[in-house]
Amino acid sequence: MAWLVVRLAISLSLLYTASAVFEDQVGKFDWREQFVGKVRFALFDTHSQASKKLLVATDKNVFASLNSRTGDLFWRHVDKTGPEGHIDALLMYGQDAVVVVGNGRLLRSWETTVGGLKWEAVLDTGSFQAAALIGVQDFVKYVAVLKKSAISLHDLSSGSQIWVENLPDSDTVQYQTIYSGGNGLVFVLGFVPSSHIVIVEYKIEDGEIMKKKSVEAAWMSSLENSCAVISSGNLLCVDQITQSLYTLPLQSAEPTEMRTIHLQTLDLEVASGFQPVLTSTQPNPAQPPLAEFFLQLSPDHHILLQLKDDLIAPLRDFNPSYLAAFATSGEKTFAAVMTPKNDTACTINLFSADTGRRHLDTTIIYHMDPNGGKPNRLYVHAFLKKDDSVGYRVMVQTEDLTLTFLQQPGRVVWMREEALADVVTMEMVDLPLTGTQAELEGEFGKKADGLLPMVLKRLSSQFILLQAWMAHLWKLFYDARKPRSSVKNEVTIDTLSRDEFNLQKMMVMVTASGKLFGIDSKSGTVLWKQYLEDIQPNSIFKLIVQRTTAHFPHPPQCTLLIKNQDTGLGSLYVFNPIFGKKSHISVPALPRPVLQTLLLPVIDQDYAKVLLLIDDQYKVTAFPSTKNVLQQLQDTASSIFFYLVDSSQGKLSGFRLRMDLSTELIWEVVIPTEVQKIVAVKGKRANEHVHSQGRVMGDRSVLYKYLNPNLLAVITESTDIHQERSFVGIFLIDGVTGRIVHEAVQRKARGPVHFVHSENWLVYVYWNSKFRRNEFSVLELFEGAELYNSTVFSSLDRPHPPQVLQQSYIFPAPISTLEATLTEKGITSRHLLVGLPSGNILSLPKMFLDPRRPEMISEQSREENLIPYAPEMPIRTEWFINYNQTVSRVRGIYTAPSGLESTCLVVVYGLDIYQTRVFPSKQFDVLKDDYDYVLISSVLFGLFFATMISKRLAEVKLLNRAWR
Amino acid sequence: METRVGSRACACVALLLFALHACLGHEHIKLQEDEETSEDVKFRSPGEDQVKFMSPGEDQVKFMSPGEDQVKFMSPGEDQVKFRSPGEDVRVQVSGRALVPGVRTQDWISNARVLLDGDTHVGFIREDGGFSVSDVPSGSYVLEISSPTYRFQPVRVDITATGKMRARVVDYIRTAEVIRLPYPLQMRCIGRHSYFIPRETWIWSDFLMNPMVLMMVLPLLIVVLLPKVMNSSDPEMKREMEQSMNMLNSNQDLPDVSEIVTRFFSPPKSHGRAGGGARAHVGGAHGVRGGASNVRGGAPRRRSKINTAVTYSE
Numbered sequence A: 001m002a003w004l005v006v007r008l009a010i011s012l013s014l015l016y017t018a019s020a021v022f023e024d025q026v027g028k029f030d031w032r033e034q035f036v037g038k039v040r041f042a043l044f045d046t047h048s049q050a051s052k053k054l055l056v057a058t059d060k061n062v063f064a065s066l067n068s069r070t071g072d073l074f075w076r077h078v079d080k081t082g083p084e085g086h087i088d089a090l091l092m093y094g095q096d097a098v099v100v101v102g103n104g105r106l107l108r109s110w111e112t113t114v115g116g117l118k119w120e121a122v123l124d125t126g127s128f129q130a131a132a133l134i135g136v137q138d139f140v141k142y143v144a145v146l147k148k149s150a151i152s153l154h155d156l157s158s159g160s161q162i163w164v165e166n167l168p169d170s171d172t173v174q175y176q177t178i179y180s181g182g183n184g185l186v187f188v189l190g191f192v193p194s195s196h197i198v199i200v201e202y203k204i205e206d207g208e209i210m211k212k213k214s215v216e217a218a219w220m221s222s223l224e225n226s227c228a229v230i231s232s233g234n235l236l237c238v239d240q241i242t243q244s245l246y247t248l249p250l251q252s253a254e255p256t257e258m259r260t261i262h263l264q265t266l267d268l269e270v271a272s273g274f275q276p277v278l279t280s281t282q283p284n285p286a287q288p289p290l291a292e293f294f295l296q297l298s299p300d301h302h303i304l305l306q307l308k309d310d311l312i313a314p315l316r317d318f319n320p321s322y323l324a325a326f327a328t329s330g331e332k333t334f335a336a337v338m339t340p341k342n343d344t345a346c347t348i349n350l351f352s353a354d355t356g357r358r359h360l361d362t363t364i365i366y367h368m369d370p371n372g373g374k375p376n377r378l379y380v381h382a383f384l385k386k387d388d389s390v391g392y393r394v395m396v397q398t399e400d401l402t403l404t405f406l407q408q409p410g411r412v413v414w415m416r417e418e419a420l421a422d423v424v425t426m427e428m429v430d431l432p433l434t435g436t437q438a439e440l441e442g443e444f445g446k447k448a449d450g451l452l453p454m455v456l457k458r459l460s461s462q463f464i465l466l467q468a469w470m471a472h473l474w475k476l477f478y479d480a481r482k483p484r485s486s487v488k489n490e491v492t493i494d495t496l497s498r499d500e501f502n503l504q505k506m507m508v509m510v511t512a513s514g515k516l517f518g519i520d521s522k523s524g525t526v527l528w529k530q531y532l533e534d535i536q537p538n539s540i541f542k543l544i545v546q547r548t549t550a551h552f553p554h555p556p557q558c559t560l561l562i563k564n565q566d567t568g569l570g571s572l573y574v575f576n577p578i579f580g581k582k583s584h585i586s587v588p589a590l591p592r593p594v595l596q597t598l599l600l601p602v603i604d605q606d607y608a609k610v611l612l613l614i615d616d617q618y619k620v621t622a623f624p625s626t627k628n629v630l631q632q633l634q635d636t637a638s639s640i641f642f643y644l645v646d647s648s649q650g651k652l653s654g655f656r657l658r659m660d661l662s663t664e665l666i667w668e669v670v671i672p673t674e675v676q677k678i679v680a681v682k683g684k685r686a687n688e689h690v691h692s693q694g695r696v697m698g699d700r701s702v703l704y705k706y707l708n709p710n711l712l713a714v715i716t717e718s719t720d721i722h723q724e725r726s727f728v729g730i731f732l733i734d735g736v737t738g739r740i741v742h743e744a745v746q747r748k749a750r751g752p753v754h755f756v757h758s759e760n761w762l763v764y765v766y767w768n769s770k771f772r773r774n775e776f777s778v779l780e781l782f783e784g785a786e787l788y789n790s791t792v793f794s795s796l797d798r799p800h801p802p803q804v805l806q807q808s809y810i811f812p813a814p815i816s817t818l819e820a821t822l823t824e825k826g827i828t829s830r831h832l833l834v835g836l837p838s839g840n841i842l843s844l845p846k847m848f849l850d851p852r853r854p855e856m857i858s859e860q861s862r863e864e865n866l867i868p869y870a871p872e873m874p875i876r877t878e879w880f881i882n883y884n885q886t887v888s889r890v891r892g893i894y895t896a897p898s899g900l901e902s903t904c905l906v907v908v909y910g911l912d913i914y915q916t917r918v919f920p921s922k923q924f925d926v927l928k929d930d931y932d933y934v935l936i937s938s939v940l941f942g943l944f945f946a947t948m949i950s951k952r953l954a955e956v957k958l959l960n961r962a963w964r
Numbered sequence B: 001m002e003t004r005v006g007s008r009a010c011a012c013v014a015l016l017l018f019a020l021h022a023c024l025g026h027e028h029i030k031l032q033e034d035e036e037t038s039e040d041v042k043f044r045s046p047g048e049d050q051v052k053f054m055s056p057g058e059d060q061v062k063f064m065s066p067g068e069d070q071v072k073f074m075s076p077g078e079d080q081v082k083f084r085s086p087g088e089d090v091r092v093q094v095s096g097r098a099l100v101p102g103v104r105t106q107d108w109i110s111n112a113r114v115l116l117d118g119d120t121h122v123g124f125i126r127e128d129g130g131f132s133v134s135d136v137p138s139g140s141y142v143l144e145i146s147s148p149t150y151r152f153q154p155v156r157v158d159i160t161a162t163g164k165m166r167a168r169v170v171d172y173i174r175t176a177e178v179i180r181l182p183y184p185l186q187m188r189c190i191g192r193h194s195y196f197i198p199r200e201t202w203i204w205s206d207f208l209m210n211p212m213v214l215m216m217v218l219p220l221l222i223v224v225l226l227p228k229v230m231n232s233s234d235p236e237m238k239r240e241m242e243q244s245m246n247m248l249n250s251n252q253d254l255p256d257v258s259e260i261v262t263r264f265f266s267p268p269k270s271h272g273r274a275g276g277g278a279r280a281h282v283g284g285a286h287g288v289r290g291g292a293s294n295v296r297g298g299a300p301r302r303r304s305k306i307n308t309a310v311t312y313s314e
Helices: A002-017 A418-422 A435-445 A451-481 A627-639 A859-863 A933-963 B002-024 B027-037 B056-063 B076-083 B105-111 B204-209 B211-231 B235-248 B257-265 B274-313
Strands: A031-033 A039-044 A053-058 A062-067 A073-078 A087-093 A096-101 A106-111 A116-122 A128-136 A139-147 A150-155 A161-166 A174-179 A185-192 A196-203 A209-216 A227-230 A234-239 A244-249 A259-262 A277-280 A292-298 A301-308 A311-318 A323-329 A332-340 A345-352 A364-367 A375-384 A390-398 A402-407 A411-417 A423-430 A505-511 A515-520 A526-531 A539-547 A557-564 A570-575 A594-603 A609-615 A620-623 A641-646 A651-657 A663-670 A676-682 A694-696 A702-705 A711-718 A727-734 A740-747 A749-758 A761-768 A773-784 A803-811 A817-820 A831-835 A841-845 A892-897 A904-909 A913-918 B091-099 B113-116 B121-123 B130-137 B139-146 B150-152 B155-159 B165-169 B185-192
Touching: A039 A087, A039 A375, A053 A087, A073 B105, A087 A128, A096 A128, A116 B105, A116 B130, A128 A174, A139 A174, A150 A185, A174 A227, A227 A277, A227 A292, A234 A277, A277 A323, A292 A323, A292 A332, A301 A323, A323 A390, A332 A375, A332 A390, A345 A375, A345 A390, A364 A390, A364 A402, A402 A418, A411 A418, A418 A423, A418 A505, A418 A515, A423 A539, A423 A892, A423 A904, A505 A539, A505 A904, A539 A594, A539 A609, A557 A594, A594 A627, A594 A641, A609 A627, A609 A641, A620 A627, A627 A651, A641 A676, A676 A749, A711 A749, A727 A749, A727 A761, A727 A773, A740 A773, A749 A817, A761 A817, A817 A892, A831 A892, A831 A904, A933 B257, B091 B139, B091 B155, B113 B130, B121 B130, B130 B139, B139 B150, B155 B185, B204 B211
Parallel strands: A323 A375, B091 B185
Antiparallel strands: A031 A913, A039 A053, A053 A062, A062 A073, A087 A096, A096 A106, A106 A116, A128 A139, A139 A150, A150 A161, A174 A185, A185 A196, A196 A209, A227 A234, A234 A244, A244 A259, A277 A292, A292 A301, A301 A311, A323 A332, A332 A345, A345 A364, A375 A390, A390 A402, A402 A411, A423 A505, A505 A515, A515 A526, A539 A557, A557 A570, A594 A609, A609 A620, A641 A651, A651 A663, A676 A711, A694 A702, A702 A773, A711 A727, A727 A740, A749 A761, A761 A773, A773 A803, A817 A831, A831 A841, A892 A904, A904 A913, B091 B130, B113 B121, B113 B139, B139 B155, B150 B185, B155 B165
């Protein structure tokens, strides 16, 4: 019964605390962009000309269908991360697509119009080599999957396995390719390096080995790229060392030697150090491939060749050419080749595959982004027009993962920035003031020079304001006359300016591929992008805002620290976050690995905050390092402390800066690594404000918060992962003195631990391995009924340890990330934003995570608005801030304060990006969206007229009475 | 049958409590709470210096009576021994069916997924509504169907080291309690997600049903309608009413509300002539009575007509 009562009380209290989205707010201030990742396979639906489908499979284990007219997603299926969800192959037949997943573990067939799964088959384990569609008598009926030691054949309509056969001598022979020409046979090609090629011939019906032969090939090093089957079963290989082409008819009765054709006889030569690539095409799996093929001789040299009557003849030489691809429409096959035009543009032309002749009027000009990477993949969709001429569209993928879809004669139909599927870190930067606003600001910045000039200046700036206002009015008037649809507020970099409440900001996003983006937070438009070349794939990024837009005329400045994970060596990239331009500030060289960075509140004469970089010899580099800065650093050196974490040795150490920018060790905490390892260390956010110093209790006394700005939360996990003995440790350590303020151990628990450290509290989530559920735990630190030193907090002078309160709760769902809302002054109550694997973002009031929640309601607890304790945390779908706009694979949540105290800006990034605003205490400082202006004004006017009329009536009445 | 009655009674009590709470605040809930959980709860004052720790796991112990833990299949302490047997790598396929009544499968499956323990294992739903998640190692998992539109109840799936499987109701508080569900799983949609809360709209009916407004309007209606209702009754009644009204209105000096309002809004010049104002006041009172007499004047005439009609019929 008590249970019920508690639940009831909670549900009642929820009625008042709930902050949900209203239906009419959908899309008003939130947006979502969906991404797929780096495209590994892309296939156009070529079965009808009107088809708009483009199927892609990506390195993010995503299989999706894109609308080729707009670039939007039709549907998308997100598999699990890691190798188990890896897409190995994508094949398409008719309306269905076959996908091989998880190193050949699963075979799935998808219906491509609605994106439904048709069937799924589990295959035997074994490393995946190749997959191919097998046709019999002009019909595609089967799909064959080649593993390292076995081959299996599956029915296409049901997925059932027809047969599976072990491959002969699979321990010595590397089988890599399957080929079938539609004649009832399946060829499996393998080789023994530097020895011979093995060809095994299977019968389709029952998997019987018809023939097995081996052919000498001492030069052989790989089958995959340097070999191809062309023209009714001729194996063709190319070798760079011998500079030769080799051909072999697969169905020849006698195992003969491979025929050698020296490239010299064709006047060709493979560039030194380049592995030549052969590309052939088999438009219909039930028919043999074409006799034409591409040979790539160097990174920018392709040649189209043809095999005819056992002779190889060049059809057309493309030198220089970046990319080449085949495309088929109906019976005809075409070749599209991208050739460089000038430094900034490329041309793509269409050639007939069988003759090598160029089709007239098929040139597409592709303009390369000067801030982007080089094109590296070309996907072509060719189609026959009504007048039998050929038309085509191309999709170009670049190194920086931009997908550009082009149409003749070079119109960009759509573009997708797939680098954004992997955002690593981000910051939000205030937009600059407009020119007129800046002019006004400038007036206050300048030194006063006499009364009259000041008056004149004021008058002139007021005049400018008036002018701007008139222009604005005129624009409003002008726009009002135009139809609604044509008035589209295009956000460009020139029209960017801060709005009244600073709700619109610039999102600076850093992606794993090394591409930087500047995105308008209001609309999601990419305003600038910058691809940083030669970034190692596993680099660590740290983005620091050194100067905000508040210091006009100095431009804002962001610094990106790029650190190589293996060597630890770092480099700095300084840029303007509003325009994305690289700054020309001299950057310090970092010859030693960087261990830690520290952004000081110290500013130089140009208002840039000073960044300290600590290398592995504990030497400190300051950036910027002008004389002024060094002077300031010398003055304040004794109060600059920093900490280093060495998780491999379980060591936390604190250092103090010396006058000469060297450091001295102050404290060291060693957490023995044989028992537990440090997983995460987090301080508090530098830009957070705490409005209230304490909490008013029910009896009107004040419980003061322990607000230590130097407090570090250290999370450890036990090395023993046994269910009974595993634990999670929490240490709260003062970063200046190294004093352990609090220590807690969560037994029978394991990670991953997500936590938020803010104000005087720490909230963490762990997995309770005994009861197999997620649990939230909250730690709150209080000084007690009186403050020790109410003016300033000093870590060095804190004789009393804080009081720690803790409570835990069950969270009935898995968690992928955790963050807390942040507002300008910290008056608004806090909410926790919980990213769930289902893609929803739950906004959980911090009120529910209060260690003072009583088990028993008392007069005092009611006075304090404490919710009675209940072990299970509620999850209500009304609290999902992103309603049905789910965000796949949430990786991080970024919160930023806006100019309105009630409003917190939230960006969720993962595979998708979602931006919204949350109002943890509702919108108390602005009129609500649904504020009923009509009602209020009608009541006002009604009252006004009522008084007028009644006044008149009263007068008439008075007059009448006077006459009586 | 008895248990059902019991639960219904419980629900009734809950409803009652709800109503009481809504009316009178937290008082009753507190009382209830005191009765139920007084034995094991210590009140913790914030001034206490020691670390407080309350874990839901400890709570759990209170709820679980020792007799309840009859499960042999998997009590929390036991299963890990089975699950962690080394050298054995059982990987099984969890399968079932998902159904949204009244909706064609192809309309909802393209953005639905089957998730086991977050996204450690992912499955997709086939066009016939069936699904299977393959390569699941032994252990205990919570299987849920994540769809942005439709809501499904999650199910706990237990897989033993030998690959045996069973499904049961998810209960995060009593984790050892087993309420079996059929396997292969039958996932039935339990409605749509409600993401939005309705706006507080201003509707006339809401305004009129407001108790304050009702309190104002009802007396007004009585004042306006009652005399009319009375009018049609017989003259004796009327006379009685009049007498009683006269008795009520004995003090004629009582100022009329409408009078005060009119005076308040009238221009100040009328205030200047105090005598005029006073006269107006008296006149106003007269006027009201005059109006009443008018009504009286009209009514008898009508009644006389009726009377004549009656005589004619006679």
